[in-house]
Amino acid sequence: MTTLQVRHLTVEIGSAVACHDLSLIFHPGEVWSVLGRNGVGKSTLLCTLAGLRPATAGTILVEDMSLDHISRRKRAQTIGILFQEQDPTFPATVLETALTGRHPWLSLFEGEGETDIEMASRALEQLDLDGMEQRELWSLSGGERRRVDLAALVLQQTRVMLLDEPVNHLDLHYQVDVMGQLVHNWQQDGGIVIMVMHDVNLAMRFSDHLLLLFGDGETHHGNAADLATEENFSRLYGHPLRRYPANGQHFFLPA
Amino acid sequence: MRVGSPDLTYNQSLRARRALPLLAVAVGLSFLIALSFGSANIDWATVVETFKTGSASFDHTVVMELRLPRAASAFVVGGMLALAGVLMQVLLRNPLADPYVLGISGGAAVAALLAMLLGWQSGLISTAAAGGAMLSMALVFTLARGRGDWSSTRLLLTGVVLAAGWGAGISFILAVSPSSHLYSMLFWMMGDFGNSGPGYIRSILLGAGLATTLLFARSLNLLSAGELRAEALGVHTLAVRLSIYSLASILTAAAVTLAGTIGFVGLVVPHMVRLVTGSDHRIVLPSSVLLGGILLVLAETLARTVLAPRMLPVGVITAFIGVPLFLYLLRRGSKRRAK
Numbered sequence: 001m002t003t004l005q006v007r008h009l010t011v012e013i014g015s016a017v018a019c020h021d022l023s024l025i026f027h028p029g030e031v032w033s034v035l036g037r038n039g040v041g042k043s044t045l046l047c048t049l050a051g052l053r054p055a056t057a058g059t060i061l062v063e064d065m066s067l068d069h070i071s072r073r074k075r076a077q078t079i080g081i082l083f084q085e086q087d088p089t090f091p092a093t094v095l096e097t098a099l100t101g102r103h104p105w106l107s108l109f110e111g112e113g114e115t116d117i118e119m120a121s122r123a124l125e126q127l128d129l130d131g132m133e134q135r136e137l138w139s140l141s142g143g144e145r146r147r148v149d150l151a152a153l154v155l156q157q158t159r160v161m162l163l164d165e166p167v168n169h170l171d172l173h174y175q176v177d178v179m180g181q182l183v184h185n186w187q188q189d190g191g192i193v194i195m196v197m198h199d200v201n202l203a204m205r206f207s208d209h210l211l212l213l214f215g216d217g218e219t220h221h222g223n224a225a226d227l228a229t230e231e232n233f234s235r236l237y238g239h240p241l242r243r244y245p246a247n248g249q250h251f252f253l254p255a
Numbered sequence: 256m257r258v259g260s261p262d263l264t265y266n267q268s269l270r271a272r273r274a275l276p277l278l279a280v281a282v283g284l285s286f287l288i289a290l291s292f293g294s295a296n297i298d299w300a301t302v303v304e305t306f307k308t309g310s311a312s313f314d315h316t317v318v319m320e321l322r323l324p325r326a327a328s329a330f331v332v333g334g335m336l337a338l339a340g341v342l343m344q345v346l347l348r349n350p351l352a353d354p355y356v357l358g359i360s361g362g363a364a365v366a367a368l369l370a371m372l373l374g375w376q377s378g379l380i381s382t383a384a385a386g387g388a389m390l391s392m393a394l395v396f397t398l399a400r401g402r403g404d405w406s407s408t409r410l411l412l413t414g415v416v417l418a419a420g421w422g423a424g425i426s427f428i429l430a431v432s433p434s435s436h437l438y439s440m441l442f443w444m445m446g447d448f449g450n451s452g453p454g455y456i457r458s459i460l461l462g463a464g465l466a467t468t469l470l471f472a473r474s475l476n477l478l479s480a481g482e483l484r485a486e487a488l489g490v491h492t493l494a495v496r497l498s499i500y501s502l503a504s505i506l507t508a509a510a511v512t513l514a515g516t517i518g519f520v521g522l523v524v525p526h527m528v529r530l531v532t533g534s535d536h537r538i539v540l541p542s543s544v545l546l547g548g549i550l551l552v553l554a555e556t557l558a559r560t561v562l563a564p565r566m567l568p569v570g571v572i573t574a575f576i577g578v579p580l581f582l583y584l585l586r587r588g589s590k591r592r593a594k
Contacts, residue, residue, distance in 0.1 A: 052486050076489030083484060089348045090479050090534040100477055104489040108470055111537070156488070 002063060002078065002159035003027055004049070004192055009058035010217070013044040020217030021058070028159075028190040031183055033203035033224070036213030037237060042196040043084065045213070046162045049194065050081040062160075076104035080158035082149055082166055088137045095133040097148050098124055101155030116155075123151040127178060142169035150182065161186055163195035167202060175202065200241070200252045204228055212236050228252070271538040274531060278545040282330070285552040289326035290318050292560050325448040328513060329555035329569070330548035332448070333520055334461050335510040337547025340521020341540060342468065342503040345479045346496060347395075349410055350529075353522035354388075354507040357414030360516040361421025362391025363508045364444065368428045371440055385508035391417060392504050444515050448555055448569075457509050464502050465544050471495060472536040479534070517570040519578075520547050527580070550576065 004026040011018040018041030026032060034042050047053040049060060051067045060067040062078055070078070080101075095117075102116045112120075124130050127147040137145060146169050153161060167175040183206050186193050194211075197203035203210070203224075210227045212220040214236060220227055233241040233252055240255040290302045297314050305315045336354065343352040343359075354360050366387025370380040399413040425444070432440060468475065474495050477485035486492045510517070524547040525539060532538045554572035561567060 047483070050487055052483060072486075072489040072491055076487065079487075081487045083481075083487075086481050086484070088480065090344075090350060090529065092476075092480065092534055096476075096533070096535065097480070100480065100484075100488060103473060103477060106473070111473075 002192070004079075004160050004194075005061040006049070007059045007061065009048075009060065010056040011041060011045050011048050012056045013041045016041045016215060017217035018042065018045040018213055019219045022219050022221075023058075024211075024221050026160075026192045026194065028192060029187050030209050031187055031193040031195075031207040032209040032211055033195055033197045033207040034211045034213065035197060035200065035203060035233075035236060037215055040213045040215040042213060043164050046081065046164050046194070046196055049160075050079050050162050051075050052081070073104055076156070076158075078158055079160040079162065080153045080156040081162040082153050082164055084164045085142060085146065085169065092137050093133065094124065094129060094135050094137065094140070094148050095120060097137060098151040098155060101152035101157075104156065119155055120151070123154040124148075126154065126182075127151050128174070143171055143174065146170060147174065147178070154182070158191070160192045161194070163193065165196050165198060167197075167199070176205075180206065200228075200233060204250070204252075271532040271535065274528070274538060274542050275545070278542055278549070281549050282545055282552075285549045286326055286330075289329070289552050289556045290322045292556050293317070293322060294559075294563055325555060326552050328448045328454075328457075329551040331457050331461055332510045332514045332517065333524075333547035333549070333551030333554075334544040335457070335464075335506040335547075336517065336520040336551075337524040337543040338461070338464055338468070338540065339503045339506040339510070340547075341525040341536070341543050342499040342506075343521065344525060345475050345536070346499050346503065347399075347410060348479060348481075350526060351411060351522065352414075353519070354503070354510075355516060355518035356411070356418070356522060357391075357395050358416075358418030358421050359388050359391045359395070359504065359507045360511050360518070361418045361425070362394075363388040363511040364516055365421050365424040365428065366390070367443070367512055368425060368432075368440055371436060371443070372428060372432055381508065381512045384512045385505050388504040388508040388511070389501070391421070392500060396500075448514060454513075457513060460505065460509055461544070464506060465540060468499070468502070468540050469537065471498075472540060475499075475536040475540075476534070479536075514569065517551070517573055519570070519573045520550060523578075523580070524550060 005024070007023050009022045010020050016039060018036075034045065036042050044053065048055050051060070051070075062070060062075075067075065098120045099112050099116060102112055102119075106112065106116075121130065121133070124133065127150055129144070129147055129151060132140075132144070137148065140148065146166075150166070153163075167179055170179065183193055193207075195203075195207070197207075208224050210221065210224045212227060212232060214220075220232065228243075228250065230241055230243050230252075241252045242255045244251045244253060287299055287302060291297045291299055295314075295317060297318065301314055302318055305312070305318045308315075339354050339359075340352070343354060343357070344350055346352070347357075363384040364387070367380050367384040370383035375383065394417060395410070395413055399410040429437065429440060474485065474490045477488055477490050478492060478495060482492050482496075485495075507521075525543045528539050528542045528546055532542060550573065551569065554569050554576060557572045557576075558567040558569045561572075
């Protein structure tokens with residue numbers, strides 16, 4: 001079981017300080033949501049955790065190995081990331097795009113084999129994209145494209161899943177059911193899910209841990225239940241939020 | 256389409272798989288055409304016969320010593336320009352990138368002309384051309400790079416302005432050159448497939464370039480989908496990009512020193528290939544090399560036959576063939592998409 005650990009991590013982008021001297025361990029089976037205002041560096045933090053961007057200070061450890069000392073291939077087999085949406089430059093089909101997730105598992109001389117294609121069709125089915133294998137990416141809606149990217153991430157078979165606003169563009173059904181099922185599966189398999197979320201209530205629904213970024217380098221992290229207070233969220237977003245109980249859960253709405 | 260059914264990839268891979276054998280046949284045909292047409296037309300049977308017998312007849316001399324080397328060098332130049340085009344499009348993540356449009360060929364030409372002006376040897380001229388191409392590419396890179404990605408407009412503007420600058424540079428060099436140099440310079444600029452053939456080095460360069468890029472074709476697929484994405488999937492993007500940057504510059508320079516600046520091949524050929532076979536570089540790379548070669552072999556044949564005995568610059572022909580074909584394919588492609 002893989003753990004992901006950050007030690008004395010400082011991540012800065014421009015004048016924003018996403019986190020300062022942050023030390024914490026992400027355990028297998030945990031689902032984390034990263035919350036914070038626009039521009040506090042949530043995406044930057046995610047890229048840093050993925051090893052795509054150097055940290056300002058501090059180290060990131062996978063098991064007990066520093067991320068800097070892990071080969072690219074090994075890293076890509078361990079950590080996967082879902083980026084915010086990008087427009088494709090060249091035409092590509094749904095199947096081709098999903099299969100890109102297999103890249104870290106194929107050697108230089110190998111192509112995608114039948115097993116890979118079989119896995120791809122299973123992943124696409126899981127994301128309700130079966131029958132769309134040959135569709136061109138540009139002909140898809142934003143939500144469909146998002147699900148293709150999620151399928152690629154599933155196919156990458158990593159232990160750590162970093163998701164930048166995964167539910168963006170998704171319909172309610174996909175937000176709740178499909179995303180919920182994906183996260184549940186990853187959790188059951190002992191994966192670590194860390195996602196940047198905009199919607200506090202969806203974050204509370206999916207995740208058991210929270211990482212709050214206040215924008216000046218101050219961070220709070222821990223159990224979602226402990227951190228989900230009116231006070232914390234009001235300060236986090238710079239706007240008063242109220243907590244309303246319903247269906248045995250708590251919902252936060254702007255006051 | 257059920258799980259595991261092999262016809263998941265049927266449409267796409269069938270189209271792609273058909274492309275290569277068809278292109279291989281077309282290469283043969285284009286050579287036959289190039290060898291038989293000219294100031295003296297020789298029928299195909301005789302052309303094939305000359306290859307078999309090797310007799311020292313007039314036809315044999317024309318085919319083997321005049322036309323074959325020309326056709327071979329046209330093929331290699333076309334292949335190099337097309338390959339350079341594919342690589343630049345991946346590198347700049349822009350389907351409009353092309354060595355000619357972005358002024359890379361112009362940079363190579365200016366450097367080569369300067370070398371001639373200084374009286375350098377032909378080997379050094381080629382090296383200078385490669386240097387000019389790299390410098391030009393580096394300029395496009397640094398100047399056109401906005402935040403993160405290259406925007407099409409900015410890239411094209413930078414390239415077009417650079418190309419215009421190199422054009423002025425060429426005029427300047429020609430204006431100040433002593434008349435003794437002028438003839439060979441002008442001759443070189445027009446581009447000539449000459450009598451020497453493509454030479455071993457260029458042929459090997461094209462073959463090795465294609466082989467190497469094929470090995471990294473999957474990485475190129477990822478890179479064209481986005482740099483960060485490719486990096487996240489384990490591609491050493493810096494190394495891959497530096498290699499394709501150098502290779503594209505060297506290929507352009509090699510093509511320019513052999514045949515002058517021929518536009519359009521690097522832009523149109525990969526585009527046409529992508530429209531037919533999709534954008535998997537494992538297919539796009541070899542198909543583009545073959546199609547680029549075919550296009551130039553045919554263009555070279557036309558250039559010396561249409562107004563014979565007058566020779567047209569090959570670049571004119573490539574534009575005449577390429578522009579309508581490109582527009583047609585683009586239109587057809589967009590219709591298919593609309594369905």
